[in-house]
Amino acid sequence: MSLFMKNSKIYFLSTVLLLLSFVGNAQNSQMTKDWETSPGIIGTVVLVIIVLFVAVVIFLAKLNAYLDRLKQKKLNQDRMAFSDELVSLDNDEIDSILENRKKALNYKLKGDELGSLNKAVDKKGLVKRVRKDPNNSFFDEKKKTPLSIETPKELKQIVTYYLAAATFWLVFGTLVGEYLGLKFIWPELDKISFLSFGRLRPVHTNTVFWGWASLAMIGLGYFVIARTSNTKIYSYAKAKIAWILINATVLLGNIALMSGINNGGGEYREYIWPIMLLFAIGLILTLYNFYKTVATRKIKEIYISNWFILAALVWTIVLSVIGYLPFYQNGMGETVIQGYYMHQGVGMWFMTFTLGLVYYYLPATLNKPIYSYSLGVLAFWTQMLFYTMIGTHHFVFSPLPWWLQTVAIVFSAGMFIPVIAGSTNFLMTMRGAWNHISKSYVLPFFLVGVIFYFVGSSQGSFQAFRFTNFVWHFTDFNVAHSHMTMYGIICFLLWGCIYTIVPKLNGKEPSQLLVGGHFWLAFIGLFAYMISLMYGGTLRGLSWMEGNPFMESVTLMQPYWVWRAVGGTLMFISHLVFAYNFYYMVKKEPEKSTKRNGGTEIIKGESVTV
Amino acid sequence: MLDFNTNHKALLLTAFGVFAVLSIGVAIIPAFQLDSYQPLPDQPELTDTEFEGLHVFIGEGCVACHTQQVRNIEMDAMWGDRPSIPEDYVYSKKRLDIWRQSASLLGSERTGPDLTNVGVRQPGAAWQLLHLYNPRAVSEESIMPSFPWLFEEVDSTSVREDDVVVAVPSQFLDNPSKKIVASEEAMQLVAYLQSLKQPKMPENSEPEFIPFSKIKEAAGGGSASASKGLDGEKLFMNKCSACHQANGKGVPGAFPPLAGSETVNNEDPEKMIRIILEGYNEMEGYGPMQAFADQLTDAEVAAIMNYERNSWGNEAPEVKEEDVKKVRDSKL
Missing domain, CATH: 1.10.760.10 (Cytochrome c-like domain)
Structure with a gap:
């Protein structure tokens, strides 16, 4: 294993060198008209094809499972037919059967039954179920196993509260997003000031950022912190206060935005400081709480998940302080900070925290350890080193200093190291468990999330090159990229984590059909969303390069905006399904809850019927 | 001391310290440097x-x-x-x-x-x-x-x-x-x-665009000067259609139509040239028009006029670059 590690490190370094040389190429080829052959574009196309390939694999696996079920159904029918036949037997036949049965009951073993060449016959009716492939049953049994440790009631409550609020903000935030998507097609949907596009757009982004993803991450984080430290959470009260503060931030911030109070229009910095201050206090409380819990851990080592989670909190607190301090934010100073802030908001908060969660929940789902701990450590430090430097790639060719832009582009290419380290680690952890995909509703979420982690992040690096900026910057391609990452990576991974843990906490699983519905609607929706905006965005960039009238680039986008709205609608419906699933998982049923202490029994009983 | 695996304090302090140093280098210092630019000589302050x-x-x-x-x-x-x-x-x-x-x-x-x-x-x-x-x-x-x-x-x-x-x-x-x-x-x-206008730079100090020239060279063929090489329709779309509309019908009550307009169809182009160069505010029931003398070259004005005079059912003789030049000079 350590040998492999060495090799893989060399491999990473050479990959990075190769990619850096691409950056150089990209800048030379900026003057050519062969835009299709620029490395950034080719890279993006290849990445998209990877996603398609994975989708096909998942689909085939699911289809296979479905066909298996159909076969099983047929067998059951045959069996029914057989029992009908028994019922219709006449007396003589029954007598002879009973006689045989009597004989069978008097039967005694001769001692050669297992060792002879006799044909195996179950004369006693002892065998209830025949398993041809014992490996396949592994997953079913695993996911029915309730947690073996006691989860304190308070912790359960905290996790549920955070996730419930997150789910609410997901539905609300994407409802807003859906509405905004429709406004591209029907700009006159309404004429109400607080529903106008410019005011609602930040409501959408901030709600899904600070409301949905942040609350979900922190909620899931509480469980990881407690579990991997083998202790209880330092202070439940602080968790509740932070919950109130963060929810208040989103609520008040949205009200402010809709009434036309915007901090300055910088993306993800739209909440004014008195409101964002509540969020920062919430984060500081959470950090304190997590830190104290880890500090009182009952095992020697700090699990890698906690590295990521604690660091994400520290980095984000630093980030929001830098983002909101006024001393250097006049003129272009604000623009430097904006690039830094909006990229680190994604990289140091959502990405880092979610990766930490995956380092716990993915191995937990598979019931096996993470493939390589050291690779996780490598990913951790390189995440910090490279991600921090790349904010300015949002302002390539802007009046910002050229050297700052170049640093951002070079380190964007460097992002391949943490991305490849992370996704290799996850994929290798999943290796050997591929056949579980058809049997599990959790794994597809993780698989898609991990693939998008690789694809979306690498695509982002390609997009930072100067040439690709030429074509794509300012177009809808950016919107496609941000959904590919925030949705494809973060949302799918969070859903994977939620479906892993909530059934275990409450002992209730959602219907597989509805989880499947959630998965496929979200996935197909995202794909339609992404491809239409990527393709349309490219055409739009080319139209600008041709110097065509601006309106032409608006009308040419119309069909792609329609497809985006279709994709967005599918995504939104999937969130409604998810919300129902979540409700189903956490809803209290008085009758069952009295028997909850005998929980294992109920679960065993269910597992037989499956 | 730096055993991150077991020492949570060291882990967090390192993560914090390195991130803070990087942030200062990549964000705060550049921000401070860019914070203190002086305005250009001709740059008006916002009222x-x-x-x-x-x-x-x-x-x-x-x-x-x-x-x-x-x-x-x-x-x-x-x-x-x-x-x-x-x-x-x-x-x-x-x-x-x-x-x-x-x-x-x-x-x-x-x-x-x-x-x-x-x-x-x-x-x-x-x-x-x-x-x-x-x-x-x-x-x-x-x-x-x-x-x-x-x-x-x-x-x-x-x-x-x-x-x-x-x-x-x-x-x-x-x-x-x-x-x-x-x-x-x-x-x-x-x-x-x-108020959104690019302030003028002191002479010869303007930064230049990075050319994206190969496409243009191939298409333009080097004949940049003649008005025939200019695309009157494209110029019209970029400069005029916002008010007069792509169909030349204008907006009733706000911007007059060009289709069927007397001035546009007039054999003598002088009045039309003058309106474009100097602006106009004498048409009843319509808003004022801005002057384009600073924005358009003679050749561009001629190209736009020829497009307008031969579109949407309009029919009028061709206008030459020299005609525009004559009017422009007579004004000065």
Whole structure:
């Protein structure tokens, strides 16, 4: 294993060198008209094809499972037919059967039954179920196993509260997003000031950022912190206060935005400081709480998940302080900070925290350890080193200093190291468990999330090159990229984590059909969303390069905006399904809850019927 | 000491320390350096009204779709005479007030046009107001939202003397008997938009665009000067169609039609040339037109005129670059 590690490190370094040389190429080829052959574009196309390939694999696996079920159904029918036949037997036949049965009951073993060449016959009716492939049953049994440790009631409550609020903000935030998507097609949907596009757009982004993803991450984080430290959470009260503060931030911030109070229009910095201050206090409380819990851990080592989670909190607190301090934010100073802030908001908060969660929940789902701990450590430090430097790639060719832009582009290419380290680690952890995909509703979420982690992040690096900026910057391609990452990576991974843990906490699983519905609607929706905006965005960039009238680039986008709205609608419906699933998982049923202490029994009983 | 696996304090302090150092290097120091630029010699400061307009601009979230940066690549040359430089933002990117930070004007999405130079491109308040009231009144395919809450709907009898009435074509009115009056906020916003002009640089110091030339060379074939090489339709679309519309029919009550217009179809082009170069405000029932002498070359004016004089059923003899030159010189 350590040998492999060495090799893989060399491999990473050479990959990075190769990619850096691409950056150089990209800048030379900026003057050519062969835009299709620029490395950034080719890279993006290849990445998209990877996603398609994975989708096909998942689909085939699911289809296979479905066909298996159909076969099983047929067998059951045959069996029914057989029992009908028994019922219709006449007396003589029954007598002879009973006689045989009597004989069978008097039967005694001769001692050669297992060792002879006799044909195996179950004369006693002892065998209830025949398993041809014992490996396949592994997953079913695993996911029915309730947690073996006691989860304190308070912790359960905290996790549920955070996730419930997150789910609410997901539905609300994407409802807003859906509405905004429709406004591209029907700009006159309404004429109400607080529903106008410019005011609602930040409501959408901030709600899904600070409301949905942040609350979900922190909620899931509480469980990881407690579990991997083998202790209880330092202070439940602080968790509740932070919950109130963060929810208040989103609520008040949205009200402010809709009434036309915007901090300055910088993306993800739209909440004014008195409101964002509540969020920062919430984060500081959470950090304190997590830190104290880890500090009182009952095992020697700090699990890698906690590295990521604690660091994400520290980095984000630093980030929001830098983002909101006024001393250097006049003129272009604000623009430097904006690039830094909006990229680190994604990289140091959502990405880092979610990766930490995956380092716990993915191995937990598979019931096996993470493939390589050291690779996780490598990913951790390189995440910090490279991600921090790349904010300015949002302002390539802007009046910002050229050297700052170049640093951002070079380190964007460097992002391949943490991305490849992370996704290799996850994929290798999943290796050997591929056949579980058809049997599990959790794994597809993780698989898609991990693939998008690789694809979306690498695509982002390609997009930072100067040439690709030429074509794509300012177009809808950016919107496609941000959904590919925030949705494809973060949302799918969070859903994977939620479906892993909530059934275990409450002992209730959602219907597989509805989880499947959630998965496929979200996935197909995202794909339609992404491809239409990527393709349309490219055409739009080319139209600008041709110097065509601006309106032409608006009308040419119309069909792609329609497809985006279709994709967005599918995504939104999937969130409604998810919300129902979540409700189903956490809803209290008085009758069952009295028997909850005998929980294992109920679960065993269910597992037989499956 | 640095055993991160077991020492949570060391782990967090290192993560914090390295991140803080990197952040200072990549964000705070450059920000401080860029914070202190001096304005250009000819750069006007924003007036109070314009600064209030900037508040409206931010509050309505205009930056979500409109950038304000001319990048130093040739494709952005349509948005300004030169690439943007840090000095351009000295006055506009100041802290808005105690609650709100400096406006994030550069933007990251160009769903709508860049606004760096919109004060030059679209100086007329009449157009801006009508466009804000309902963008589709002047640009059929626009997807920009309307901002009716920046206007008041009043009875025609209660219009006061200092009210600015917006000439809205009747099909865009909910109630045709009412008049649309611009609110103070709308006037502030328009004042801000009108102020958006690239300040002139001291001579020969303008930064240059990075050319994207191979395509152009192949297409242009080097014959850059003759008016025949210019695409009159494209120029018309970029410079004129916002008011006169792509179909040449104008907007009733706001911008006069070119299709079938006497001036446009006149055999003698002098009056038409003069209107384009010097602007015009003598047509009853329509708003004033801006002067284009500074924005268009003689060849470009001729190309646009020839397009207008031979489109939408118009028929008039060709105008030559020299004709335009003659009128331009006679004016001086």
